[in-house]
Amino acid sequence: MALISNEKIESIRSKVSIVEVLSEYLQLEKRGRNFWAVCPFHQDSHPSMSISPEKQIYRCFACSAGGNVFTFLQEYKNISFIEALKIVAEKANVSLTELQNYQEVSRYSEEDKKIFAINELAKTFFMNNLQTKKGLLAKQYLEERDITNEDILAFDLGYADSNSQSLYNFLLKKGYTINEIEQAGLVNINGKGQIYDYFNDRVMFPIHDDENNIIGFSGRLVQEKPNLPKYLNTLETKVFKKEQVMYNFYRAKPFIKKSGNLILLEGYMDIISLNRIGIKNTVALMGTNLSDYHINAMKKVTPECIIFLDGDLPGVKASLKAAGKLLVNNFKVKVVYNETGKDPDELVKAGEEEFITKIITGANYPVNFAINYFRDKYNLEDANELAEFLTIVGNLVKVIPDPIEKELSINNLAKVTKLSPTAIAAKIDNLKSNLKPVSTKGSSKPPVVGTKTSAPREKANYFIPDEPSSVEPINPPTSNEIILSWKPYRIKNLKRYTLAEEKMILQLLFSRQAMNFYQLKIGALNNNNYRLIANDIIDYYNRHLAEESVNINMLCDEINDGQLNAILMTILNKSTLKTKYNKKALEDYAILINDYANEKEIEILRKKMTEASTLEEKQVISNEVDNLNQRLKFKKG
DSSP states (O other): OTTSOHHHHHHHHHTSOHHHHHHTTSOOEEETTEEEEOOTTSOOSSOOEEEETTTTEEEETTTOOEEOHHHHHHHHHTOOHHHHHHHHHHHTTOOOGGGTTOOOOOSSOHHHHHHHHHHHHHHHHHHHHHTSGGGHHHHHHHHHTTOOHHHHHHTTOEEEOSOTTHHHHHHHHTTOOHHHHHHTTOEEEOTTOOEEESOOSEEEEEEEOTTSOEEEEEEEESSOOTTSOSEEEOOOOSSOOGGGOEETHHHHHHHHHHHSOEEEESOHHHHHHHHHTTOOOEEEESSSOOOHHHHHHHHTTOSEEEEOOOSSHHHHHHHHHHHHHHHHTTOEEEEOOOTTSOOHHHHHHTTOHHHHHHHHHTOBOHHHHHHHHHTTTSOTTSHHHHHHHHHHHHHHHHTOOOHHHHHHHHHHHHHHHTOOHHHHHHHHHHSOOOOOOOOOTTOOSOOOTTOOSSOOOOOTTOOOOSOGGGSOOOOOOOHHHHHHSOOOOOOTTHHHHHHHHHHHHHHHHHOHHHHHHIIIIIOOOSSHHHHHHHHHHHHHHHHOTTOSSOOHHHHHHHHOOHHHHHHHHHHHHHOOSOOOOOHHHHHHHHHHHHHHHHHHHHHHHHHHHHHOOSHHHHHHHHHHHHHHHHHOOSOOO
């Protein structure tokens, strides 16, 4: 890819009309200078995507999807930047001789690919088995579960027969060795050296990774037997790790992007049954807790998750445990209240489609769900039971990163328990939590408490003065003023701070020198998404050592995160001037970014001021606030 110059890529882009390309996939309507379309990247009914012929970009004002013609093709067709470039080059009648011998670097080794090929053959073998006499009981079991032929074909369901070596012999005939079949996790070898199939007499569910490769299987006993597990998963292999698998994730991704959220279920049958009634944005875990890998994979497709597990007490506890991990990672989370005692599969079987839609639509914020579920199960007039109730709900409140949502939850608890918000906040503050934000690739620090997950929308004509002398030093309030008259702290310079971080990103994009300055003087931005983008830019420079600036299209391809790419394009679209390396401006941005971090810390401390129970505690916090105020370089307002 390095053989194609930035100039040629830009030339290819400029020779095609983004309107003509998008009109092949969307119905466009001209309004004024721009064209409009129903956005394909979220559940849209009215045209919310604007396409600018002048700027050659598109942007959805509902879900923030945006970019150029390459970005659109990548997102719409789920292809790489290289593939998008080839499509546009062909339309522009530009030859890409540089790519004649080009092969994209695979994320998989030859050994991985061999396991995928073996699993693909095993899937075919299992599917064929299901249609034979050997698979008669398995077919009957599926029919009893209301699984249709369409379901079987859609999810590639099959049957592992009771012959202990049938799959093994089949794969040997296909030319694979004992060692290769064992590495795929499809056979076991006992102490006597005897070889037998790992799966026997089970309905088989192929498990795919996020690129649709079959990485393993899960088998469900056709007839339950003592001492044998109902479900059996592939043993851990080079490509199959339970904590890194979400069943149906590859199939669900386009539906998740379109609906704007993901529904987390418990079992394979739940996935298949909901798919049958048109609910396709669903995934299930492999009997494991929500892992860091799951969190990062989900972040790439949506910031919203609806948890729909079983409605019994174990299911509720599992739902709240997952909700806590999602909340601390800045997801918008809701929990479905299913009081029927039936799982989603059973509800579909009972013909409760309307009810399912209703409870999904009416899913509650996790704290509200927990309050509503547990308030009748505890005597809130009894001190011990009240304390237990507050611990259950408080553990959720404690991990809420947004201060407004946290305060609303505390106030809600206060109404239910008839305690003061201060007392509840003190109780929550004393609870211990092991939940922390998941680290993402290239992220040097965890997300800052209270930062939002989307870039703020601001006008494009803001400007940060190059001369710091144009603003006045701050006059901080005294300790006594803070103690005697506390008010919610408001970061009045937020627009200026946000713009400084956006300008910093622009500097990073256009100059390696800016990257060196950033790493030396700044280290991390305060806005979570901006920080992730900055980290990805640094990674880009580290991978492309000869580059003095960033190729935007290549960067977007390497980020491979629709939300971050959309935010990056928004920042670029705001820029009206060609950005050049400017050390003086960088120093100003660094001051503002540092002030932003200090003000965020002040905001947290001022909140703690209300929770402090003694004058001494308030004095200590007040002194910290004074110290931080003294560090601020620019005047608020």
